[in-house]
Amino acid sequence: MIFRRIGCGLILLLLSLFWGGNAVAAERRTPVVAAVEKAGPAVVNIRTEKLVRRGGTPFFGFSDPLFEQFFRELASPRTYKTQSLGTGVIIDAQGLVLTNAHVIEKASKIFVALTTGGRELEAELVGQDHQLDLAVLRILGAGPFPALKPARSDDLLVGETVIAIGNPLGLGHSITTGVISSTRRRMSTENNEFGLFIQMDALVNPGNSGGPLININGDLIGINTAIIQQAQGIGFSIPIDTAKRVLDDLIEFGRVRPAFTGILPGEVGQAFSNSLGAGGVLVHGVEPGSPAEKAGLRIADVLLTIDDDAIGTTDEYRSLLRTYTPGDPLRLGILRGAEPLALTLKLAEIPAGYAVDYAERVFGLRLADSRQGLRVQGVSAGSKAEEIGIRPGDFVTEVAGVRLSSVDEFSRLMERLYGRQPLRFLVVRGGRGYYVEL
Structure with missing residues (x-):
């Protein structure tokens, strides 16, 4: 009887430890953990090889002119192999990878390392656009591959939790979390192009570039970029809606086809800008037979918004236009005299010649x-x-x-x-x- 009671007590103790352990594990399985588990398998580490041709003497550290003259004949150009690291995300089970253009810039060979199985496979460049800092790769290997489909970024909330996954310093997958500070932050990049970015306090360091930004549900909402040098203590991500708009062009044509409006833009005067309380773009000219003429735009109209995005300068107008492709419709908010108007313009390809x-x-x-x-x-x-x-x-x-x-x-x-x-x-x-x- 005593042994039976002891046995029952031990069983109850073991069951309580088991249930308690499960309860603790359940408490630790936060939404962040679940989101990373969902998205993680689709994240790849990218390694590129570049061939760099350099001249110069093989004897470094000597500054004596006589020494340099003596060895000048030995200073024939040499080819060196360099490597760089980055991150990407598989967006298609057949092996299409979305990343930053600067991650694979001038690469002679591209390799991607998969999370599942630890395989490293060669990849080829499908298309890229340096102004948008986006590139599409194709894995040269048998699929299917774990993929994370692009979601949407037009419904993001300031303050919502986001997660950045990357490969800083080649250390493998690293996770940083933060909150969104701005859903459409206007910034200029190293090549002086303006763009709209998701700004968050999740850090994006070199090596994290090209990795996914996901929300608490594990949805792909952005492509992280470390191309903005002035970013300290904050991170920036290209909204996934921007990538989705140009993805078909990158895959089909290898580049983003410039979209043609037929608008010759100009800056509005400072006095007029002050009266609006914001900037705008003056329609300086309208090309005959162009989409702008067909949409009803006139010289001296002031363009205020494109698809509800405010346009303050011609630089902002051009950079926003870069995120659209021929055939896309634009909803324009304009001012004609003192009358606000809404027009729809369908983009076209730039005419030959x-x-x-x-x-x-x-x-x-x-x-x-x-x-x-x-x-x-x-x-x-x-x-x-x-x-x-x-x-x-x-x-x-x-x-x-x-x-x-x-x-x-x-x-x-x-x-x-x-x-x-x-x-x-x-x-x-x-x-x-x-x-x-x-």
């Missing part, structure tokens, strides 16, 4: 290919180019900091800079170059 025609109409330059660069064939009478002193026979070798050697390169650049004015041109005459703004 438009950039060259644009240069002649807007800048007054007729350009042609030559061995020395873009040759100025003609200058329109009364144009900005004539006023500033450009002549036929001059050469244009650089526009907006980009070196150019052909009309095709100029056309592609003008597609990217469409509507931006003024632009800085490097004009060469008689072997001497000078900068002008048009």
